[in-house]
Amino acid sequence: MxxxxxxxxxxxxxxxxxxxxxxxxxxxxxxxxxxxxxxxxxxxxxxxxxxxxxxxxxxxxxxxxxxxxxxxxxxxxxxxxxxxxTEPPRERPERDELVLKTYASWLADPGLVRRLFAEQLRVHEERLAEYEREEELFGGPPDPGDPRFGNYATLRCGLGYERHRAEWCRWMVTQLSASL
Amino acid sequence: MxxxxxxxxxxxxxxxxxxxxxxxxxxxxxxxxxxxxxxxxxxxxxxxxxxxxxxxxxxxxxxxxxxxxxxxxxxxxxxxxxxxxTEPPRERPERDELVLKTYASWLADPGLVRRLFAEQLRVHEERLAEYEREEELFGGPPDPGDPRFGNYATLRCGLGYERHRAEWCRWMVTQLSASL
DNA sequence: CCACACTATGTCACTTCTGACATAGTGTGG
DNA sequence: CCACACTATGTCAGAAGTGACATAGTGTGG
The missing domain is CATH 1.10.10.10 (Winged helix-like DNA-binding domain superfamily/Winged helix DNA-binding domain)
Incomplete structure (x- = not known):
């Protein structure tokens, strides 16, 4: 509904x-x-x-x-x-423009693709630093019955996501540097 | 356009x-x-x-x-x-139903929330195993000018994403187990 | 004292996406 | 020989989301 x-x-x-x-x-x-x-x-x-x-x-x-x-x-x-x-989430379709670009990246100029990923890497590293600062404001995880647990748990997710993303961008930059 | x-x-x-x-x-x-x-x-x-x-x-x-x-x-x-x-992607808004549920999870029965995340963990671990099998079919990364590079690079992203996600679900289950 | 940013609610046209409906040939297994 | 899955294209109503427009008071800095 x-x-x-x-x-x-x-x-x-x-x-x-x-x-x-x-x-x-x-x-x-x-x-x-x-x-x-x-x-x-x-x-x-x-x-x-x-x-x-x-x-x-x-x-x-x-x-x-x-x-x-x-x-x-x-x-x-x-x-x-x-x-x-507590109901299972519906499997939301993932739509990620950067990954779509990656899928088609073999067509484009490797130097330009490399620049794209270097820029994205910078964005994710900045966001990661920001999230890490915010994490420090919590002194460890709150109790799961505390509203602040919701904030902390989602922050943990964001932190993991940005780390994964930054690592992947770094890998892409390496791949594209090797081929220049 | x-x-x-x-x-x-x-x-x-x-x-x-x-x-x-x-x-x-x-x-x-x-x-x-x-x-x-x-x-x-x-x-x-x-x-x-x-x-x-x-x-x-x-x-x-x-x-x-x-x-x-x-x-x-x-x-x-x-x-x-x-x-x-090679154009920068527009910052697509992230919408993630599971993370939204997490944000509100402090309101719900911890046992049911724990079950939700245990189930999600299972899903991500399965997907991870599948992606790992697919990765083995590539003998290392193809050349960035090869169409297969697109497939491999996106697979790498999926792999990193599933790992991050599984780890986060595992952390959630631990948190919710401690409080029972 | 003026400009500007912020608070605050709302409408509207438009694009994007979903789910159901509609139709029909071909190949496979029981 | 029949049922069923797969190939294949399309429409349509409606939900969800975007960006622009409209309006106006309050507080702050130069």
Whole structure:
């Protein structure tokens, strides 16, 4: 019934009440690195969730032509989120533009391909450093019943992902250097 | 102009001529693990690519109500593909349902969450074993100018990804076991 | 005091992707 | 000889996601 975006929003609201704007900001750099949405999508989804009784809001005076709406989880929303969490995820199709480019890379100039991967390597190394700084702010893993466990566990995933990705880019650069 | 799916199709056709059905089959388990599309999307995209002159086809007698169409890259299609390969990829938003569930996992029953990750771990370990078998079929990395380099490099990426993912799932299971 | 960034909500046209429906020949195994 | 899987192309409704447009108050720095 509810889309995955809906659950992403519920997961954010489980941490505390937020405006649509706050939720969009939390998702801009993905909610701890794994789900993004524009505010246009979030406002629309919040209306659906409110219609379904999974979230409720108080209107308060705020800037702009409309009042601001502070959303919170309803008990039904909490139940729906809890039930969804332990259900197996649908196998989301992986779509990765860089890997697709790699698949076709034999056609292109090796020097240009090498530059592409060197640039990507830089991006992943930067992100890795950033995540490592953030990891230090946690003094080891929180308890699995603590909301902070969600943040820490997703950060661990991001950390592993960036490491894998950086290593692969480094390997690509090596391969392409050998052939020049 | 052309969508990423269009380039995915061009990348497949760069290996040789194919019918729409062949392309869909190649993408069902993603084109070497990174891009998927249904046949309904592929047929529609092939029509656009043909209209744009990036691919051409010969109709041959085949099963079904229509003739079968064997598509091939045109010189323009090859140029477009080659140019696209070395352009930086747009930062595709990451959307990962399992990581989203992790973010909300502190709300749910730790035993059920543990089961979810144990199951995911099994999936990744199986896939890893499969990829490792495939890697053995290559006797080391092909030359970067060889079409097989594309296959090998994407396989390497898949291998690294599955390893990272399995390791993370294992860590999650450990965390959730400690708290039971 | 003015410009600008930030807070805040919303609509709309458009693209992309999914899942179901529709149709039909060919080859294989029981 | 029949059922079934595979080859093969296509349409269509609807969901999901993007980017631009529209509007306006509040606080900060030069």
């Amino acid at each position: 509810t889309s995955t975006l809906g659950y992403a929003i519920l997961a954010v609201l489980a941490r505390g009440e937020r405006t649509g704007y706050d939720i969009a900001a939390a998702m801009r750099r993905p909610v701890s690195y794994f789900w993004t949405a524009r505010h246009s999508q979030i406002h629309a989804e919040l209306q659906k969730l409110a219609a379904g009784g999974l979230v409720a809001f108080d209107a308060r005076h705020g800037p702009g032509p409309q009042d601001k709406k502070v959303y919170r989880l309803t008990p039904e929303g909490g139940d729906a989120l809890r039930a969804w969490v | 052309t969508s990423t799916l269009g380039y995915a199709i061009l990348a497949v056709l760069a290996r040789g001529e194919r019918t729409g059905y062949d392309i869909a089959a190649a993408m069902r388990r993603p084109v070497s693990y990174f891009w998927t599309a249904r046949h309904s999307q592929i047929h529609a995209e092939l029509q656009k690519l043909a209209a744009g002159g990036l691919v051409a086809f010969d109709a041959r007698h085949g099963p079904g109500p229509q003739d079968k169409k064997v598509y091939r890259l045109t010189p323009e299609g090859g140029d477009a593909l080659r140019a696209w390969v």
